[in-house]
Amino acid sequence: MQAIERNSISDCIKKIEQRFFPEQFSSGKRLRQRDLEYLMELMEERSGTRISLSTMKRLWKNEFNQMPHPSTLNALASLIDYDDWNSFLQEQNKVFGPRNKTPKKTSSLAIKLLLFLAFGLVVTIIVFLIISIDNKPIQIPDSVKFSANKTVTHNVPNSVIFSYDLQGVEADSFFIQRSWNPTHKKAIDPAKKNFSEIYYYPGFHWAHLIANDTIIRKIRVNIQTDGWFATAKSNRLDNIPFYPNQSKLVDEGSMRVKNEAFKQSHIDPNKNLIVSYFNIREFSDLRSDSFVLETKVRFDDIQGIVCPYMEVKIIDEKDASWLGITDKGCVSNLNVKVGDTILSGMENDFSALGTNMSEWQTIRLVSSNQRLKYYLNDELALDTDFKGERGKIMGLIFTFTGKGAVDFVRLNNLEGEKVYSEDFN
Secondary structure, X not given: OXXXXXXXXXXXXXXXXXXXXXXXXXXXXXXOHHHHHXXXXXXXXXXXXXXXXXXXXXXXXXXXXXXXOHHHHHHHHHOOOOOOHHHXXXXXXXXXXXXXXXXXXOOHHHHHHHHHHHHHHHHHHHHHHHHHHHOOOOOOOOOOEEEEEEOOOOOOOEEEEEEEEOOOOOOOOEEEEOOOOHHHEEEOOOOOOEEEEEEOOOEEEEEEEEEOOEEEEEEEEEEOOOOOEEEEEOOOOOOOXXXXXXXXXXXXXXXXXXXXXXXXXXXXXXXXXXXXXXXXOOOOOOEOOEEEEEEEEEEEEOOOOOOOEEEEEEEEOOOEEEEEEEOHHHHHHOXXXXXXXXXXXXXXXXXXXXXXXXXXXXXXXXXXXXXEEEEEOXXXXXXXXXXXXXXXXXXXXXXXXXXXXXXXXXXXXOOOOEEEEEOOO
């Protein structure tokens, strides 16, 4: 792999870090796993390609001997608003010019300047290490309080009022992070007592009260729905979705957003449409390591959609798992997350998860003894284990990259007892 190609990838990664994690970038800190997972989610929203965690780690550690797959590079470039990797390279060449020119001989003055800068850098590092050694862990008194109250009981938009008391905590900066997403972190005034945020999507979250880089308190924020709640958007970068008329979701024995709803909202259903159906609630203490989920889904119209994708996401008290299906020719784009494990279609044989998306597809998920079996149309498509306690199921999300419909949803325990059932009749 040529040095110029590796340099271009490094430049792109630096720009991504500078945009989304300016504090870590300026201090030279490495991104954490949850930061990389956030970027994976954002890349999928913007480019339609999900990159595996192992690939992300290799990219960020500069540990790759061959040029990454074009779809991976396109996904990286999408994070900094380029249409594709070639567009990024063209812009780089305009700014920096070709990198393969023969370097000129370094003058003695330039050598002295470099030595001076190197000496300054060494001094800076020594000072930084001394300061780091002198820094003491943040003391967290018992008087610290952190709570959250929703302004409405169910559905969205929903303003959440965070109340806090930071008396006795000594730190340079304080933040509230309203979800796992690090870009949802906002600075707060420690002398004040309240801070509010609007949640535009239903979901189950852990909000963090942070002093410097230390999480000193965390609380649950559960933005529940009153039954099923639909959102739609035609721009992957939009933070605020369109809310269709929730009373008209049931049509001809299934759940779907009708064409008239898109017309009323001026959304073109044939351009980058994303439709999601949320049901955020506790399902009678059903746990994410012990359940059976059955559903039937399809696309109402895949005309003009390249690689239509449908995903079932199971939210639990720890995090989320997701499993998707797509056209047979597009399975390389798939990524599956079960527990903390992410499996990439570029590194696994997901041919069994490719199907005809314009026809009804029956999905059955069986989670038992820290193992999940994924059946598509009664055929075992994936069998994988997962580790760790994950807690209760806190919600279900069905997402389509286009106009999609759900015929039924059923949740049972492993004894076959019905916990939840909806046939949309």
